[in-house]
Amino acid sequence: MSFSKKEYEFLKEIGVGPNNLGCYVNGAWKASGPVVTSINPANNQVIAEVSEASTQDYEEAMKACSEAANMWMQIPAPKRGEIVRQIGDALRAKLQQLGRLVSLEMGKILPEGIGEVQEIIDMCDFAVGLSRQLNGSIIPSERPNHVMLEMWNPLGIVGVITAFNFPCAVLGWNACIALVCGNCVVWKGAPTTPLITIAMTKIIAGVGLRVQQTVNERFGKCLLELSGNNAIIVMDDADIQLAVRSVLFAAVGTAGQRCTTCRRLILHESVYQTVLDQLLKVYKQVKIGDPLEKGTLLGPLHTRTSREKFEKGMEIIKSQGGKILTGGSVIESEGNFVHPTIVEISPNAAVVKEELFAPVLYVMKFQTLKEAIEINNSVPQGLSSSIFTRKPEILFKWIGPLGSDCGIVNVNIPTNGAEIGGAFGGEKATGGGREAGSDSWKQYMRRSTWKEKRKMASFFKFPPRVVSL
Incomplete structure (x- = not known):
């Protein structure tokens, strides 16, 4: 295997070996599905092997993810942002190794591989700030003595399916925002780039985050990025x-x-x-x-x-x-x-x-x-x-x-x-929906409009404070 070559020794630094379990469930690595091989497209030689998840592994992962979501969505958004900040710092420490793996396994040149991992780090930074800005609205009511508010709540579980051409950056575009919005994330990496999926998951799991990673998809609310011409x-x-x-x-x-x-x-x-x-x-x-x-x-x-x-x-x-x-x-x-x-x-x-x-x-x-x-x-x-x-x-x-x-x-x-600061996505057959910046965070939450009739004087529980300058 190419894994034994000296130039591939860096893989050990990010937790990748010649044989790898490809499913992270409830804090443990396991996999009882078929074995796939990761191929170096520059010479078509095998880099390493990965065992995929079985249907049973998937069901166990989804159950654990659902339980974790009930807890995660109750944690205050700024504290969720702090966890995402820690993920960004952990990725910074392994930036060169992860970028090199992207290039090795996918085939893009090294500066692009490193740049792709840097995008996730940047998305973590973006999401940390966003965690303090998930604001609803107070909407003027057309009825006398009524108040109308807009609340944003987590969807619960968000599934992210990534393609081979950006095997980890697309995870960052979606997962960083989904997490600070209060969702748990299930990630299905591309079958031809399984090693970067494993390496990324091991680093994320290392910061103590209880978000379950698996290798199968779950569709709820859909955000699709299909093709471009x-x-x-x-x-x-x-x-x-x-x-x-x-x-x-x-x-x-x-x-x-x-x-x-x-x-x-x-x-x-x-x-x-x-x-x-x-x-x-x-x-x-x-x-x-x-x-x-x-x-x-x-x-x-x-x-x-x-x-x-x-x-x-x-x-x-x-x-x-x-x-x-x-x-x-x-x-x-x-x-x-x-x-x-x-x-x-x-x-x-x-x-x-x-x-x-x-x-x-x-x-x-x-x-x-x-x-x-x-x-x-x-x-x-x-x-x-x-x-x-x-x-x-x-x-x-x-x-x-x-x-x-x-x-x-x-x-x-x-x-x-x-x-990352701008919404990414397209129209027509490209699929619609937006990822990354602007107000794309709304795609990972559900909106509820709250209306209530009450005396406006009793709406404010505390008297206004007078600030002397």
Whole structure:
């Protein structure tokens, strides 16, 4: 096993061994389900094995989680925030090791792996402050001598299911806020990245939190982030160099396996060839290789199946009139490496409406802003979008009701790179709902409106205090 290699010795520091139990139930590790293997996508060698949970393990976990939820929701929110703060500190102490494991197991380059874990730490900090701001409202009543209040209460149990491309950051976006809101959390990690799920759970369990972790899902109130087919529009007045750098980062980063990856580049006809020429030049400079090596910009696709889908995707693209300008082929090696690809194609091609989860960029041209926005909005998905322009009138049209129909509407920055302070999520087939910042905490609570008729004088139990200055 690759686990025996010297460069993988760091795994012991975060509680990962060659054989691991994959289910944390009621304060103990157990698992009586099938065994899965964690594969290094850079060479397709086994890193370690993990035993999954059985149905019986799941039922036991849910019972324990339900009991814990009754206790957890009664703890004052600021004290729940203190526990989340401790989780953040525990993750800080193992930031480098956890980030390295993300890169090893998922395939993204090391700075991205470390950055993903840092996102959870940042979410912990965000949630600590939020724990003192879970406010309801006093609403003016239309009835005389009535009072109306709005209360927010925990849902109870929140299930978080994470995908391979962000195997732990998505947990942070949801769990940190869910916990301070008074919920217990059940986490189902991706089956192809089980080691980071185990390592994260062990660190969280180490701060004494009674939130049960398991490997199966529970749906209650749903918040879905399903897919993205994100576009960048480059207007005729855009900063071309800024646009090219941004497109490269958005299209090639994480080997095109972000939900916010730029998949469609919509260029004004007057700058079409200039942008394309510069983009082809920088694509040739992309260093492809081991994601753990310094200087690597493009690592492997996550699985051998992903590589096969890339090859099939190239055949479909060609059959629908797509012209491959660069890339378009796999790299013969032990790993799942492919060449970053740029395709010239009609925006009406059926394949453009789908999401090929790989570093494939579709390029198309337009004449008017109206046409560009129509192309942006023409796909079923509606997650992220961006426009490059210097004109305020275009900017305000873009972010207005007749502009982008996506949940994330950017100007002069890439489609990827979400910030925790803003609500993250999309519209249409992307699923709806929001994670992380803004008022997304309301998704993890239930609202109740309380009305009562009473004399206003008796509503206040204590007389007002006079403060002398």
